[in-house]
Amino acid sequence: MATISEIEKEIVEEFEFFDEWSEKYQYIIELGQKLPPLDDKYKTEENKIKGCQSNVWLNSYEKDGRIFFEADSDSTFVKGEIALLFRALSRQAAEEIVKTDLGFIDKIGLRQHIAVTRANGLASMIKQMKLYAVGLMQKNNTALE
């Protein structure tokens, strides 16, 4: 299993193939269209992350010491961003998720577009993913004590 920073490096290298923002946009849309669907039972108010222009539903769970994420959004572009995030963060250990600064977002030139849409729920989503990891670490520590 590759580490988060290895996956980030991969993503950055992939994006280096694109010269134009329109190509990046189309690629992210394709990723969004391929994001595995989220079961409707997880589309609850509790799982909803409200953005200014799009909503995200995020479900997180733990299996064999690793964290898994699944999500849906009403925006295909946001789903594409989610796909990139999941590629880096899903199946990782809680400690690794908490530590990462997700520098690839800047490196692939997405930060500007996230800012444009007032963080379209993505920034809050990263926060939620990290919070889940923190919560899990605390739970595990308590269990050890």
Added chain:
Amino acid sequence: MNITESTLVKFVSDFDIQKVRKDLPILSEKVYGKSLIYFDNAATSQKPQVVIDALAKYYSEYNANIHRGVHYLSGKATQAYDETRSLVHRFIGSSSEREIIFTRGTTESINLVASSWGRKNISVDDEIIITAMEHHSNIVPWQILCEEKKAKLKFIPMNENGELLLDEFEKLISPKTKIVSIVHTSNSLGTINPVKEIIRIVRASSPLLRRGVGGEALVLVDAAQAMAHEKINVQELDCDFLAFSGHKMLGPTGVGVLYGKLSLLEDMPPYQGGGEMIDSVTFEKTTYAEVPAKFEAGTPNIADVIAFGAALDYWNTLDRKAIAEYEHELMMYASEKLKAVIRVRLIGTAKEKSSVVSFVIDGLNALDVGMYLDTLGVAVRTGHHCTEPVMDFYKIPGTIRASFLYYNTKEEIDVMIDGVKKAISLLKK
């Protein structure tokens, strides 16, 4: 009006679009290597070179604080600042320069009235009427006031086209109505409201109201979206307050205007305390300066007010009637073209419309479409446009909005329409 190629060509020849475009340097900018197509004018307009120059000239040649300086620069800056007030006065036909208060923008202008006039004049059970299509800036200040004073906020409903129901308005107005605060032109729908008729209704009901417990109801007009598209004369309109922003009408950001009838402004308590707004201060008591200084506490936004003056001078060189006709053509052209695209639905189809087209595409997220158009260099706005009640009315999360100003062209609209079609095929795989 039927849109035909020939009417548009005629307009272009009447109104020299290529000449005016040269006045705005940003219009020749490239984004992502493509020509910028700026259709976000309802959010903020672009600036002519003369406005940019006025700003730079102030800072490079006569930057100084105004009104109390004894030196040359202060005198020159004061004169330029006061000249803008005089220009605004003439531009909107107020009866006196003293009726013009400089604010940060429409939002602050409305907040000033809600806070100063409102706190003094609104009490328990009084009623404030707004419309169903207000921008949040003409909802929230009144909600804050109503909450504080235990007053009621009511709204004039609208129909599916986005037109106000005036019959319903007549039923809403009562002796408890203290102020009617209405948007002149809707930013999300483009509807131009019958403001004159609304004011007539308010005035006509006043004799009746006076016999009741209340006094005369006042009318505030939010003209943020109107000023760049039509000439407004406050005395002809007979509104009590008019609020607008400089940046939506070729001026710099950070300057707005509150017009108020002098007798009302004189009767209102100050909005903020500080320098500039006082007559004399002791620790025991402060007496306030006369209107308008009473409402302009602290060092004002001197540079931007002066540059706003340059924008008004520029407006005065343009043929407003030709512009209005041309913009109407642009709006009609875009509407017709969009209607022809399958799955596109226009939101806001009022008979009287400004140069705004808001639309949704069935099954597609507005943000995704807006971002696609951005890749083509087309700047539109997506979302609820700070009018969430309007979106709730249409049961949609948001729209894609293209808002035109006189410097836009039919060819630019063609690029957008083509982009919309491509976005549909790309996003609906």
